[in-house]
């Protein structure tokens with residue numbers, strides 16, 4: 001990723017370094033020039049011009065350095081955000097589930113912000129570092145004996161800093177870890193706000209035990225890091241005064257020096273105080289950025305590793321849909337409360353174009369898990385999915401997923417119609433809005449829904465419109481009708497689903513509406529993760545698992 005940042009902005013980064021170095025060195029040259037002027041050693045006719053020239057160089061190079069760095073840091077933040085977003089989009093869904101939404105969000109917000117923060121300090125750092133180096137060079141030129149005293153103190157400072165730099169870093173790392181816990185708390189707060197508002201004791205306990213706990217821990221680690229850096233700062237200041245003390249009072253005892261050199265030394269040294277303080281004050285921001293960058297690199301590795309094969313995939317599966325087969329698919333979840341696994345499968349099924357299939361069964365029987373496997377969002381632990389006879393694996397899973405349009409029970413509705421040619425579909429959209437009784441509620445203006453302030457049922461109807469426009473060969477609906485009033489429920493089963501079927505689309509609908517089971521071509525019943533029955537209501541016939549040749553061994557045909 002660092003390579004990626006360097007590749008995209010190497011010209012700006014080089015410009016920042018160069019202008020920062022020029023600014024710092026000209027600054028140091030200016031102070032040296034002022035010092036020499038004070039000693040009265042200069043030609044006073046040419047001196048003002050030299051002084052003005054140096055001052056202009058300082059100002060111009062400082063402006064260029066800041067300007068370039070602001071361009072770099074804003075571009076870097078934008079690139080980082082898009083880079084992480086693309087990583088998230090390309091990663092397998094189970095990995096994202098494992099990481100969790102709050103943690104992903106804290107990468108996009110906290111980590112990127114910490115890096116941006118540090119990058120904004122970068123021109124200051126370059127300039128002040130160059131000033132310090134320039135001043136040191138000048139001091140060495142003034143007196144090599146004093147320069148060796150200075151070098152000794154600097155070496156001592158660096159050694160002591162290296163010995164204890166892990167102490168504040170540990171606190172910065174702990175604070176960042178705790179921020180993930182805090183983010184989970186924030187997610188619970190915003191998503192569970194209704195439940196919290198209805199229950200005073202629950203919300204009090206949530207704040208005092210959960211949120212306050214992690215807020216305190218975060219504060220504690222951050223405070224410890226700040227205090228540790230305060231000590232580092234104080235130590236550096238101490239060394240600074242120690243050096244001045246050595247030069248003024250100890251060194252003359254050992255060796256007599258020209259008073260002019262000593263006063264020049266002290267003036268330049270006092271001038272260096274401000275750049276040194278800036279350098280030491282920016283240490284906490286750089287440590288935070290280092291920790292955040294490591295976190296992003298870890299995420300990069302975690303996500304890049306698992307989707308590298310997917311990225312190579314072709315985008316679409318060109319041929320027309322003939323058959324989708326699931327053979328021996330299994331998936332399992334650990335049920336923590338019961339301390340046992342939920343096992344789905346082995347599942348054997350086949351779907352053909354234009355089929356209307358209902359997936360039914362009790363709560364927790366595995367319907368959604370089966371739909372997620374079929375969609376390619378979950379990966380089977382055993383068994384294989386074949387699309388038109390071609391086995392689906394890492395290399396073509398992304399292409400395979402482009403054949404589906406799905407409305408999940410906890411669906412998300414984007415306020416904009418992404419990936420849809422609005423002008424070509426304008427009349428179709430108006431027609432759907434009317435059929436879904438949404439034409440008085442919502443308009444599509446500039447590719448955007450005019451409002452999403454709708455009931456859950458209306459939002460689901462809008463999601464259906466989006467699914468229609470996607471025009472995919474295979475549709476999956478997870479309890480779509482659950483939030484609809486009886487009129488729309490009826491419309492969905494008797495009109496909308498048959499219309500999709502008539503267009504040759506295959507539909508898998510998860511449903512509990514037994515009143516409409518007779519409208520399906522096939523009803524598949526799941527119980528405890530296994531297919532226990534298959535019914536063909538439209539054909540008015542019952543086929544045994546053996547006839548079908550695809551049902552799992554213990555599946556039996558039975559009326560619902």
Ligand SMILES: Nc1ncnc2c1ncn2[C@@H]1O[C@H](COP(=O)(O)OP(=O)(O)OP(=O)(O)O)[C@@H](O)[C@H]1O
Pocket residue numbers: 097333334335342361362363364365366367368369370
């Ligand atoms: N992400 C998950 N992590 C752990 N267990 C899970 C997860 N998703 C589902 N399960 C478990 O798998 C089992 C099947 O869940 P699934 O959601 O597939 O059932 P379902 O038939 O769709 O139920 P419902 O009708 O209530 O939506 C349940 O025991 C559930 O607790």
